[in-house]
Amino acid sequence: MILLFDPAPPCIQWCLVRNGSADAHAVEAKAGWQEKITADLDGCGHVKTIGYVLHNGGDTIRDAVGPITKESLARLADCVNLLPEHNSLTLAACRHWMECLPNARHILLCDTAFFAHLPSHVRDYAVPHALTRRGLHRYGGSGLGHEWAWKQIQALTGGAARKIVSIHLGNHSNLAAIQDGHPLETTVGFTHLEGIMSAEGCGDIDPTIIFQLKAAGFTYSIINRMLSTQSGFSALAGKPCQLSDILVQSSPSGLALARRVFLYQIVKYTGALLAALDGADAFVLHSAPSLDIMPFVREICQAFAFLGIRLQPEAGRCNGMLQQVSTADSAMPVFVMACDRWTMLNRWIQSLANKKEHAK
Amino acid sequence: MKKGQYILVFNCGSSSLSCKIFHCDEAANAELVFSAKAHRVGVEGKEASFLQYQIAGISAKVVVPLPDHRTAARQILEYIRSRNVPVNMIGHRFVHGGDFFKESVIIDRSVMERLQQCVPLAPIHNPVSLSVMHECRKTMPGLPAYAVFDTAFHTTIPDYAYTYPVPQSIRERFHYRKYGFHGLSYKYIARAAPALLNLPADKSKMVVCHLGTGGSSVSAIRNGASRDNSMGYSPLMGLLMSTRCGDIDPMLAIYLAVTYDMRPDDLLNMLTEKSGLLGVAGFSSDLRDIIGSVTGQEDDRAGLALCMYVHRLKKYIGSFVAVLGGIDALVFTDDIGVTNWLVREKACEAMQWCGLKLDRKANRSASLTDATLISAADSRIKVLSMPTREELIIAEEGARLIARREANDSAV
Numbered sequence: 001m002i003l004l005f006d007p008a009p010p011c012i013q014w015c016l017v018r019n020g021s022a023d024a025h026a027v028e029a030k031a032g033w034q035e036k037i038t039a040d041l042d043g044c045g046h047v048k049t050i051g052y053v054l055h056n057g058g059d060t061i062r063d064a065v066g067p068i069t070k071e072s073l074a075r076l077a078d079c080v081n082l083l084p085e086h087n088s089l090t091l092a093a094c095r096h097w098m099e100c101l102p103n104a105r106h107i108l109l110c111d112t113a114f115f116a117h118l119p120s121h122v123r124d125y126a127v128p129h130a131l132t133r134r135g136l137h138r139y140g141g142s143g144l145g146h147e148w149a150w151k152q153i154q155a156l157t158g159g160a161a162r163k164i165v166s167i168h169l170g171n172h173s174n175l176a177a178i179q180d181g182h183p184l185e186t187t188v189g190f191t192h193l194e195g196i197m198s199a200e201g202c203g204d205i206d207p208t209i210i211f212q213l214k215a216a217g218f219t220y221s222i223i224n225r226m227l228s229t230q231s232g233f234s235a236l237a238g239k240p241c242q243l244s245d246i247l248v249q250s251s252p253s254g255l256a257l258a259r260r261v262f263l264y265q266i267v268k269y270t271g272a273l274l275a276a277l278d279g280a281d282a283f284v285l286h287s288a289p290s291l292d293i294m295p296f297v298r299e300i301c302q303a304f305a306f307l308g309i310r311l312q313p314e315a316g317r318c319n320g321m322l323q324q325v326s327t328a329d330s331a332m333p334v335f336v337m338a339c340d341r342w343t344m345l346n347r348w349i350q351s352l353a354n355k356k357e358h359a360k
Numbered sequence: 361m362k363k364g365q366y367i368l369v370f371n372c373g374s375s376s377l378s379c380k381i382f383h384c385d386e387a388a389n390a391e392l393v394f395s396a397k398a399h400r401v402g403v404e405g406k407e408a409s410f411l412q413y414q415i416a417g418i419s420a421k422v423v424v425p426l427p428d429h430r431t432a433a434r435q436i437l438e439y440i441r442s443r444n445v446p447v448n449m450i451g452h453r454f455v456h457g458g459d460f461f462k463e464s465v466i467i468d469r470s471v472m473e474r475l476q477q478c479v480p481l482a483p484i485h486n487p488v489s490l491s492v493m494h495e496c497r498k499t500m501p502g503l504p505a506y507a508v509f510d511t512a513f514h515t516t517i518p519d520y521a522y523t524y525p526v527p528q529s530i531r532e533r534f535h536y537r538k539y540g541f542h543g544l545s546y547k548y549i550a551r552a553a554p555a556l557l558n559l560p561a562d563k564s565k566m567v568v569c570h571l572g573t574g575g576s577s578v579s580a581i582r583n584g585a586s587r588d589n590s591m592g593y594s595p596l597m598g599l600l601m602s603t604r605c606g607d608i609d610p611m612l613a614i615y616l617a618v619t620y621d622m623r624p625d626d627l628l629n630m631l632t633e634k635s636g637l638l639g640v641a642g643f644s645s646d647l648r649d650i651i652g653s654v655t656g657q658e659d660d661r662a663g664l665a666l667c668m669y670v671h672r673l674k675k676y677i678g679s680f681v682a683v684l685g686g687i688d689a690l691v692f693t694d695d696i697g698v699t700n701w702l703v704r705e706k707a708c709e710a711m712q713w714c715g716l717k718l719d720r721k722a723n724r725s726a727s728l729t730d731a732t733l734i735s736a737a738d739s740r741i742k743v744l745s746m747p748t749r750e751e752l753i754i755a756e757e758g759a760r761l762i763a764r765r766e767a768n769d770s771a772v
Contacts, residue, residue: 081619121667125608126600128630128639129661136612185675189609197525205524206592207613207631209536211624212480214617216534224614230527238528260520264683268588271682272675279713306686307713 001046003097004345006053007089015342016041022342029089034096049105050097051349054090056083056139056191057110064113064144065348068094068106076108082135083191107349114147114176115140115183122185122276141188142168146176148344149284149337152322154181161282161333165273167266169287169296171199171243175266177273177280185276187269193228196265199242202231203265233258243287247296263296267303282333283309284322289338292317297325297336307331365762366393368440369451369754370433370496371544372488374574375403377432381445382755388763390755394445398432411435415443430491437499449762450496450505451754453544454489455595456482457509459535464512464757466765467493467505475507481539482594484632508757513543513550516585521683524593540589542570542577544750545693550584552749553691556731557742565684567677570748571696571703573646576601578673580680588683590676596632599676600669602645605635607672641665647696647703670706677707681714690716690741693748699728704745715740 002017008026014037015024025040027033041047052068054061058079061072068076073094080087098106115123115138123137146166153161166176173196177185187195197203205227213223233241236258246259274280285300287293294317301309308331315325319338326334364385371378381394393415400409409426413419426432440447454461458481460474467475475493479486489507496505522538530536549568554561566581576599580588590598600606608631616622622630638645641662643653647669653662681687691697692704701724708718717739726732726745735743 121664121671124640124664124668125612125635126605126637126640126665126668127608127612127635129642131616132640136616138609189612190615191609191611193611194607194609202524202526202610204597204607205526205536205610206538206594206597207608207610208592208594208596208628209524209526209530209534210610210613210617211628212534213530214624220614220618224611226527226530227610227614232525235525235527235531236523257519257523258525261523261525264520267682268679271678271680273678274682274713275674275678275711276671277713278710303682303685 002049002051002346002349003041003047004051004053004342005090005093006341006345007055007086007093009085009089012089012093015345017342017346022340022346024342034093038100047101047104049107049349050101051107051109051345052090052094053144053345054079054108054110055086055112055141057112057116058082058139059116059135061108061110062113062116063108063110064147065107065109065352067352068098068108072108073098082139107352109144109345109348111141111143112139114143115186118183118186125190136190138186138189138194139191140176140183140186141192142172142174142176143183144348145286145339145341145344146178146183148339148348149286150178150181152337153282153284153335156322156324156335157282157333163277163280164282164284165270165277165280167270167283167285167300169243169285169291169293172201173198173243173262173266175269175273177277179277185273187273196269197232197261200229200232200234202227202235233262236261244291247291247293249295263299266300270300270304280332282335284335284337286337286339289340291338293336294325297334301326301334309334365448365759366446367449367451367755367758368447369453369751369758370489370492371453371751371754372429372485372492373572374484375399375401377401377429377436377492378751379433379436380751380755381440381447382752384755384759388756388759390752390759394440394443396436396439398426398429398436401426401432402428411439413439415445428491429488430495433492433495434499437496441499447500447503449758450500450503451758452489452493452496452505452507453510453750453754454478454507455485455510455541456539457507457511458539461507461509462512462515464506464508464761466761467507471507485595506758506761508544508754510541510543511539513547514540514579514586514589517588521588536593538589538592540577540579540586541575541591541595542572542579542589542694543586544753545570545748546579546581546586546589548749548753549691549693549746550581550586552731553689553744553746554584556744556746557689557733559688559742564689565687566689566691567680567684567687568691568693569673569677569697569707570694571599571673571692571700572694573696574602575604576694576696578676578680580684582684588680600640600665600672601636602647603633603636603638605631605639637665637669640668647700651700651702666706670703673703673707674711677711678714686714687741689744690735691744691746693746698726698745698747701726704734704743708743716743717741718743 004015006013011026013026060075163179174187237254310327310330322337377398379396382390395414410423561584578590650662717736719736723734731746
């Protein structure tokens with residue numbers, strides 16, 4: 001039995017994987033949440049492995065997946081302040097269950113590790129050098145998902161796709177440009193706030209606004225809340241709103257604007273990443289299986305018809321496997337992949353076990 | 361004095377002030393009769409500030425302290441008076457007209473009040489323009505004046521490109537959105553580049569890189585109209601500039617303020633005045649100095665600064681190629697765009713995916729004063745290095761405003 005944790009403030013998501021089936025939950029991250037989960041589990045005796053997602057591993061945690069040791073726990077504590085709300089939950093979960101279940105395997109799954117070796121001209125911000133040295137640079141994000149997609153594409157194409165643009169569509173959508181297994185660009189910055197707008201986050205905006213709001217009497221904590229939890233799709237729709245709401249093609253005006261902005265941002269960044277890669281050998285678009293992204297994928301690819309990309313008119317909803325949706329004469333193959341996050345995290349843990357087997 | 365109008369235009373750069381007088385005939389053809397430029401205005405450094413004049417084939421250079429733009433404007437206006445150059449009207453470039461001004465306007469008292477209200481939109485640029493306006497009214501009283509806005513050209517940017525997805529309450533209260541800048545330059549290039557390339561201006565797609573010594577931006581232009589610009593609500597966003605940071609995670613600003621307890625003014629000053637090329641390289645904000653100091657060794661911060669500058673430029677070119685669905689032409693303009701072949705060469709490297717191929721030899725020997733075609737013969741995209749003419753656009757706007765006013769007067 002495998003227990004998985006993925007912080008999503010103000011909640012912590014968790015999942016029990018048993019006989020290959022994933023049972024997902026979420027609990028509000030307030031005092032006593034660990035006990036609540038233990039009660040829900042009806043004891044933890046059967047849990048043999050626990051995986052913890054870390055959303056920002058800073059400059060020190062550079063493995064996508066690895067066992068947690070005393071030493072790595074100390075490093076984890078050091079990078080809490082980079083993304084306090086998320087990382088503190090990961091740390092709290094680790095500390096709690098390492099104490100409760102000292103004999104289980106404790107595994108850290110780091111979402112920024114894939115980007116640990118971004119070239120410095122991509123990683124750095126153009127701010128005074130002293131700040132860059134203090135770790136104020138881009139970390140990338142959704143590395144576990146992008147690396148997973150890269151591996152799937154390699155397996156399917158037999159290594160023919162050396163350069164890919166990987167597009168994750170979700171409530172925190174983002175892109176990665178990958179060449180020979182290494183990321184060359186990301187749309188995620190110091191945090192997930194940069195880049196494409198999310199369900200509640202503003203994405204790229206002029207930081208001048210922050211200082212103006214401060215001068216107008218707003219506190220940083222209110223500004224932070226406005227930009228991270230009251231912006232994005234929800235701000236344009238005027239009500240809480242998820243990606244599934246804006247994937248629908250015919251929608252009321254607020255949603256329609258959110259959809260237009262979202263599509264535009266994805267096309268724009270795809271172009272930027274193509275420039276970083278000097279063109280790609282494949283596009284891959286991935287999302288949760290519950291989303292029907294195909295109509296949206298068609299619109300994205302339509303924007304790249306000028307490069308000779310053609311989709312099969314009959315390609316329908318993705319069935320879970322990696323699926324090619326472009327025609328044989330398309331200038332570049334386009335793949336879609338429905339990827340359940342828990343299943344993907346579970347496979348990462350399996351891959352660690354396999355690696356160990358192999359090493360023996 | 362010939363028939364027609366003598367229009368004096370002022371164009372404030374961040375550390376320069378350019379002044380030209382055009383004679384506009386009734387067919388709105390503009391002929392340059394006088395030009396002056398103040399260099400190193402308000403810059404502290406080893407080199408002295410100076411003024412350069414050109415009139416009737418004669419040029420003169422005067423080394424003089426220029427602590428601010430208003431002083432520079434006064435010196436130039438006095439010179440114009442001493443040479444008896446006729447002036448009928450004065451045009452001013454105003455960087456950020458916000459939502460208040462969508463097109464050029466003759467300045468009267470109410471316009472002046474609204475211009476004042478635009479100061480917070482561009483706290484560095486707008487007050488400088490206002491100070492020059494005040495100086496003109498004092499030194500040459502009674503002359504009609506008008507303002508031309510950099511933001512005006514970008515009013516055609518569609519909602520999906522300009523909308524900031526922040527809460528509606530603050531979006532509406534503070535008019536938060538992308539505005540876009542360098543509009544005068546883009547307006548000129550949008551017309552002149554297609555003419556040069558024999559492309560129909562109303563049926564062409566271009567990416568234009570306005571690379572200045574201070575600020576820089578990129579624009580996507582379709583059928584002569586702006587579709588996107590790399591700058592944002594203010595000129596801080598987009599490309600990496602001489603001292604401005606360009607694109608940055610908004611959370612970084614909050615993080616710095618909270619973690620290091622920095623004052624908002626100091627933070628904004630840091631991102632505006634101490635970042636960009638200067639922040640990365642550490643010793644200079646001048647791209648030429650930086651290129652000259654690249655060592656290629658480990659910890660080569662000059663090399664890193666150049667690499668970042670080019671990388672971000674390439675990303676924007678790629679972005680705008682994508683949103684336009686492919687382009688017919690790529691244009692480099694303004695000081696760095698025209699004089700720096702290395703930046704053009706690097707920006708066009710490895711861009712064959714979209715049909716772009718540079719003629720490296722033509723690029724290296726491109727003219728510093730005239731438009732040069734620098735793409736390879738088999739490049740699908742035409743590439744131009746081309747000086748911009750912002751002052752000409754200001755003068756033409758003036759001639760247009762006069763014509764409109766006369767038409768209105770005769771209608772009454």
